[in-house]
Amino acid sequence: MHFPVYKKIRIGFFIAFTVIIAASIFSYLVAKNLLDNAGRLNHAIEVSKRLEVITRQLKEAEAAIRGYNLTKDSSFLNPTMQERSMRIEKEYLLLRKITADNPLQQKHLDTLRQLLTIKYEQLMSGSQTVTVARRETSVKEGEKAADRLDRKVQDMIRIEESLVHEKSKLFHFFSVLWVPVIFISSIVAILIGIYSYVTLTREFRLQLHIESKMKSYQRDLQQNISLLNKTNQELEQFAYVASHDLQEPLRKISTFSDRLQMKYKENLPPDAIQLIDRMVSAVARMRVLINDLLVFSRAGRITPESITRVDMNVLLQEVLTDLEVTLEEKKVTVTYDSLPEIEGSDTSFHQLFQNILANAIKFASPDRPLVITIRQQVLTGKELGFVKENRWDASFCRISIADNGIGFDPAFAERIFLIFQRLHGISEYTGTGIGLAICKKIVDSHNGFIFAEGQPGQGATFVVVLPLLQGNKNEG
Numbered sequence: 001m002h003f004p005v006y007k008k009i010r011i012g013f014f015i016a017f018t019v020i021i022a023a024s025i026f027s028y029l030v031a032k033n034l035l036d037n038a039g040r041l042n043h044a045i046e047v048s049k050r051l052e053v054i055t056r057q058l059k060e061a062e063a064a065i066r067g068y069n070l071t072k073d074s075s076f077l078n079p080t081m082q083e084r085s086m087r088i089e090k091e092y093l094l095l096r097k098i099t100a101d102n103p104l105q106q107k108h109l110d111t112l113r114q115l116l117t118i119k120y121e122q123l124m125s126g127s128q129t130v131t132v133a134r135r136e137t138s139v140k141e142g143e144k145a146a147d148r149l150d151r152k153v154q155d156m157i158r159i160e161e162s163l164v165h166e167k168s169k170l171f172h173f174f175s176v177l178w179v180p181v182i183f184i185s186s187i188v189a190i191l192i193g194i195y196s197y198v199t200l201t202r203e204f205r206l207q208l209h210i211e212s213k214m215k216s217y218q219r220d221l222q223q224n225i226s227l228l229n230k231t232n233q234e235l236e237q238f239a240y241v242a243s244h245d246l247q248e249p250l251r252k253i254s255t256f257s258d259r260l261q262m263k264y265k266e267n268l269p270p271d272a273i274q275l276i277d278r279m280v281s282a283v284a285r286m287r288v289l290i291n292d293l294l295v296f297s298r299a300g301r302i303t304p305e306s307i308t309r310v311d312m313n314v315l316l317q318e319v320l321t322d323l324e325v326t327l328e329e330k331k332v333t334v335t336y337d338s339l340p341e342i343e344g345s346d347t348s349f350h351q352l353f354q355n356i357l358a359n360a361i362k363f364a365s366p367d368r369p370l371v372i373t374i375r376q377q378v379l380t381g382k383e384l385g386f387v388k389e390n391r392w393d394a395s396f397c398r399i400s401i402a403d404n405g406i407g408f409d410p411a412f413a414e415r416i417f418l419i420f421q422r423l424h425g426i427s428e429y430t431g432t433g434i435g436l437a438i439c440k441k442i443v444d445s446h447n448g449f450i451f452a453e454g455q456p457g458q459g460a461t462f463v464v465v466l467p468l469l470q471g472n473k474n475e476g
Contacts, residue, residue: 016192023185043098044160047105050095051153054116057088058149092116099156108156115149247290254283307470310346312339312397316374319353326361336374340397343470348442353401355435356462360403363460373402384465386449395468396448402461408454416452439464446470 061084068076092113099105257280265273316336320327327334334357342349357372364370377398381387384396408416417440439462443450447467454460 013192013196016189019185019188023182026181044163046098047095047160048157050091050098051156053091054088054095055149055153057084057091060084061088088116102159105156105159108152108159112149112152112156115152247287250283250287250290254280257283306345306347307343308346309341310344310349311341312349312399315346315349316353319350319357322354323357323361326358330361330364330370332361332364332370332372334372334374337376339374339376339399340378340468342397342466342468344446344466345442348445352439352442352464355439356401356464359435359462360401360405360460363403363405365404365406365457365459368404371404373400375400375402378468391467396465397468399464399466400461401464402459404459407456407458407460408452409456410454413452413454417450 061081064076064084065081067073092109096106096109099109257276260268261273261276268276316339320334326332360372361370379396379398380392381394381396382392384398387394387396417436440450443464443466447470449465450463452460452462
């Protein structure tokens with residue numbers, strides 16, 4: 001399966017973006033874990049520090065009592081045991097606040113509170129004068145209380161160390177993965193960047209090559225268009241000159257045949273007179289054919305100066321007036337909608353509708369009166385369904401000219417618009433087979449569409465689709 005370059009680049013950037021996002025998320029987790037680990041370590045240090053302060057102050061208080069008991073020097077009791085107890089209580093409250101998020105530590109602190117209360121009582125009683133036996137008992141109880149305090153302090157420190165150790169293991173796990181993930185994601189991003197650069201460079205060079213070729217093709221096309229226009233002008237001039245030159249011998253043949261008939265008609269045998277009549281008829285047909293070829297060569301030739309806003313209602317009335325005699329002779333009924341204004345060549349539109357209506361009159365059914373119905377509908381290019389996407393927003397007028405004449409086989413719907421194409425013999429219906437070809441040439445020159453629908457014996461419908469404005473030159 002072949003993927004276009006832009007799809008490859010889009011997929012590559014999507015992969016790179018995904019890798020970068022994944023690496024960013026993983027880096028965030030590593031950084032967050034590092035901060036949590038640092039916070040936990042600071043918390044453990046703080047708890048250990050407060051416990052150490054409490055333990056140290058208790059030991060200093062015991063040492064002061066021992067010094068006082070041995071020397072009776074009251075300076076050992078300065079600061080007093082009550083002040084020392086208040087300092088220890090302050091550290092205890094601070095420690096309780098620090099460990100408020102740890103229920104297990106709070107339980108240890110409850111036990112520590114009981115031990116400190118006992119220790120406060122021992123310190124207060126130790127600062128007073130007692131007997132030797134009482135002093136020894138107090139010393140032993142103090143040692144026991146100190147041992148219990150030390151064990152409780154060690155338990156709390158071990159809990160903090162355990163939490164720090166757990167955080168350290170998690171951080172180690174993330175840190176082990178972090179370096180490979182960042183390295184791999186960086187390699188992937190670099191490879192995708194290199195691939196995108198190479199692909200875009202290749203595409204840019206290809207684009208430059210295409211532009212160069214396009215400019216060359218445009219130059220060739222302009223030359224061909226100029227040559228074609230020149231050839232068309234020469235062909236039109238040739239057609240005009242040829243038809244003009246052909247008219248002269250036709251006139252001579254017609255003149256000589258007329259003189260021959262006038263001067264020697266009585267002396268000519270019947271078969272000779274019949275031959276002269278056929279010659280005259282052929283000359284007349286030849287003259288009509290030459291005139292039609294001239295009309296065809298000039299049809300659809302419009303210039304920006306010839307384009308105006310044409311009131312199609314006025315134009316249709318002019319066409320009907322030109323055909324008035326024929327319409328009355330054939331007893332034709334024409335009904336039509338109100339038509340909009342359309343930009344184009346007034347002369348060309350007149351020729352277009354006159355040819356279509358004349359065609360309908362010519363192929364009227366002998367079994368019934370001819371009825372011609374003209375309907376219009378303004379639609380957008382998108383609503384028409386057969387216009388290119390770049391003309392979807394343009395407005396078009398769809399004009400249908402339907403008759404109940406002899407109709408035609410649908411298989412010939414496209415053939416009837418070709419020059420010299422006839423569906424009937426010349427003995428049945430007159431004409432050169434150029435009228436509908438002229439109609440198509442006119443519609444094409446106005447960036448429109450024309451097509452026909454028909455059924456034998458039922459009639460025909462010619463549909464002309466013209467843009468309301470000639471600003472949209474791109475054909476659909």
